[in-house]
Amino acid sequence: MSRRLTARGRRRRKELLDFAAHRFATNGFHPTSVTEIVDGVGVGKGVFYWYFESKDELFRQILIDAQRDLRRQQRQAIEDEPDPLRRIEAGVRMAVHWLDANRHLFALLELARTEERFAPLVRQGEEQAVADALPHIQAGMDAGLIRRADPLVVAHGIVGVTNTLTRVLVLDQGQTADTAADAAIAFCFEGIMSPASARARLGRAG
C-alpha cells in the first residue's frame, strides 16, 4: 500500500481510521464489519480497500498511530522537567490525561493485546514506553531518590497502576483525570504502607 495520496485522499483515510477506531472500541474488532464502516462514513466499499489492504491492516494502523501520539505527547510533557521523579510524575499525569481523552484508543490497545495477531504490536509499543522511562528511573536511583530495584519492574509497575487506576477511577467511576493521576502517583511513589510499618519492614529486610 502506502499510496501517494492527495489532500482529499488523506482526509478520507483519516475519516475511515477515526470512524473505525470508535466502532472497534464500542463493538469490538470482529463484530464490526467493513460494510458498517464504509456505510458509516458514507462511501462505497471499494474506497476502504483503496486506502487499506485489509481490515487487519487498518486496525494495525490505528494502533500504530495511537501509540505514536501518546509517545509524542509524553515526551513533550517531560522535556522541561529537571528532576527524575518529576519527570516520572509528568509522564504518568500525561498518560492518564491521554487515556481519558482517547478512551476509545485505550480500549483498542487492551483489545489488541488479547488477539495474537495484534499483540506483538502492542507489546512492542509498551516496550518502547518502558525503554523511554528507564533512563529517568535509573537517574532517580543514581540520585538516591528511588529505591534500588529492577528498573524494569519499577517501570512496568508504574504502567500497571496508571492504566488500572485510569480505567477504574476515570472511565468507570467518572472521576477527573487529575484526581486519578494524583492517586496513581501517590500509590507508585509511596506504596500503601504507613511510614511506621515501612520502617519496620525496612528494618526487617535489611
Place this chain on the structure above:
Amino acid sequence: MSRRLTARGRRRRKELLDFAAHRFATNGFHPTSVTEIVDGVGVGKGVFYWYFESKDELFRQILIDAQRDLRRQQRQAIEDEPDPLRRIEAGVRMAVHWLDANRHLFALLELARTEERFAPLVRQGEEQAVADALPHIQAGMDAGLIRRADPLVVAHGIVGVTNTLTRVLVLDQGQTADTAADAAIAFCFEGIMSPASARARLGRAG
C-alpha cells in the same frame, strides 16, 4: 439450561468448557468456531447445543467458573493469616500463582473485558475481589499499618500491579511466580521512592 446431568454428562460438559477455554485463549473468541470445538472434543454439533444455549453462554460459563475458582483459592490462602498486611500479601501471592497456573483463563478474562457483551461479568468479578479485599485494607488502616487513603484506590492499585507484573514477568519473561509475587508486594507496599525522599515528600505534603 440448568439441565440435570448424569456423571457422564458432567464430564462431557467439562471437556467442552476446558477445550473451548484453551482455544479461545489461543485463537480468540470470534475466530474459534463451534465446529472447531466439537471437532476437537470429538463429538457432533448437537452435543454442544445440548449442554450450552449458545457460544456466548459457554464463554460466560468459563468466565464465571474461572472467577469463582480464583476467589475460592484466595479465600483459603488468606484465612489463617492474622495480620492484615500478611493477608494482603497472601492474596497477592495466590493471585500470581493462580494466574500463572491458569494463564489461559488470565488471557480470557482480559479478552472478555474488551467485549461489551462480556465486560460486565468481568467487572462484577473484579468488584467482588475488591470488596473481598476492602475489610483487610480497612483493618490495616485502623491498625496504623496502612497509609490513610481511599481503600478502593488501594485495592485497585494492588490488583493493577499484580496483574501487570504477572503478565510481564511470568508470562512474557518466564520468571517464577514467586519472584513476580515478591516484586508486586514490594512495589505495592513500599512504592518506588527511597525512604529519604519519601520522608521529604511526606514533610512537604503535610
Place this chain on the structure above:
Amino acid sequence: MSRRLTARGRRRRKELLDFAAHRFATNGFHPTSVTEIVDGVGVGKGVFYWYFESKDELFRQILIDAQRDLRRQQRQAIEDEPDPLRRIEAGVRMAVHWLDANRHLFALLELARTEERFAPLVRQGEEQAVADALPHIQAGMDAGLIRRADPLVVAHGIVGVTNTLTRVLVLDQGQTADTAADAAIAFCFEGIMSPASARARLGRAG
C-alpha cells in the same frame, strides 16, 4: 474432505456435481457462481461447502470423474478385440460416442486445459489415455500392421484427429457419432494421400 456420506448425502453430492458440470460447460467456470449452483439445485449455500472444500475442488472432482468414466468405457469397448487395429478403431469409436453423449464434459476438459490450475489434471488423464493406447500401437507395429514411427506421436495424432473431428462434425455440424468416427478412423489409418502418391512419397523417403 472425503467425508463418510449417507445414501442421501451421496445423492446430493452427485446432484451438485452434475448441475455444476452443465453450468460450467455452458457458462464457463469463472462466470458460474456457487450461488447459481446451489440455487439451481435448490439447497442452501452451506450444503455446497458441506460436500466440497471449494469451487476449485468441485471442478477437479468433475474432471476426475469424467476421465475415469471415459477410460472405463474405452477399456470395455476394446477388451474383446483380438486385432490391434480393430482395438484402436474400437477405442476411437467409443471416444467419439462418449464425447457426443457427454459433450458438456468434453467442453469442460478443453476448458480445464486452459487454466494452469487444472491443466495438470487434464494432461495427466491424457497421458494415461496415451499410455493405455501404446501397447496396442506397439503390437500393431510388431505385427506389421502399423507403420514404424514414434508410437507416442501416433497416439497423440489419433487423439488429436478424434477430438477435432468430433467437435467439428458432431458438435458443430450435427452429424452422427458413427459418421464422425468413420471419418476419424479413415483419416488416421490411411492419411490423406492417394495410394499412388503415397507410393511415390514412400519411394522418395526410402
Place this chain on the structure above:
Amino acid sequence: MSRRLTARGRRRRKELLDFAAHRFATNGFHPTSVTEIVDGVGVGKGVFYWYFESKDELFRQILIDAQRDLRRQQRQAIEDEPDPLRRIEAGVRMAVHWLDANRHLFALLELARTEERFAPLVRQGEEQAVADALPHIQAGMDAGLIRRADPLVVAHGIVGVTNTLTRVLVLDQGQTADTAADAAIAFCFEGIMSPASARARLGRAG
C-alpha cells in the same frame, strides 16, 4: 472505438494488447484484472478505457490480430508452391512454427474457444483457415494426389493433428518446430497403417 490514434497512441495500444495477451495466457482471462494490466504497463486506469471499450473487447482484439497474423504468414508461405501437397505441407509447417513462436496466442485461442462469448470468433477464424485450405485440397484431389473424401473433413483433420502435435511435441516435450511439423505431415499424409495393411483395407473398402 475506432479512434484515430497518434503514433504514440498506437504504441500504447500495442503495449496494452501485448501485455494483456501474455497475462491472459499465463493467468487466464478472468483471473487477470484490468488493474493488473494497467499496473503492468505503468499507466492509469483511464488509459485502458481510452483505448478499449471493455476487457472483453480487448480480448477480442487480441484474438482477431492473432488470427490475422497467422493467416497472413500462412499465405506468404504457400504462395510460391506450385504443387497442392507441397502447399499443404508448407501451410502445416508454418502453422507449427507460428504456434511455437506465439505460444501465448496459441493458448489464448484454445482458451477463447471454451468461452461462449468468444468462441464464435475462434470458430470463424478456423472456418476461414479451412476455407483457405479447401482449394488446395480440391486441387490435390483433382490431380489424383489426394484421396477422394470430404475436403472439409480432410482440412479439419489436418488442423487437429497439427495443433495437437504442436502442443504435445513442441510445448510439452520441448522438441523443435521442424520435428513436430515432420511428424504432423507424415501422420496427415500417410496415416498410421503400413502400406501392406493399407492395401488390404483398400481392397476391402472397395
Place this chain on the structure above:
DNA sequence: AATGAATGAGCATTCATTCAT
C-alpha cells in the same frame, strides 16, 4: 490523454444455529 478516486454489485466462503433421524 491521463490520473487518482470512487462505485457497488458480486464473489467465495464461514459459521452459529436448527432439525430430522
Place this chain on the structure above:
DNA sequence: TATGAATGAATGCTCATTCAT
C-alpha cells in the same frame, strides 16, 4: 443423548467500470 445434514445471513474482499480533475 447424539449425529450428519442443512440453513442462509453475513463477511472480507474484488473488480469492471465511471468520473472529476
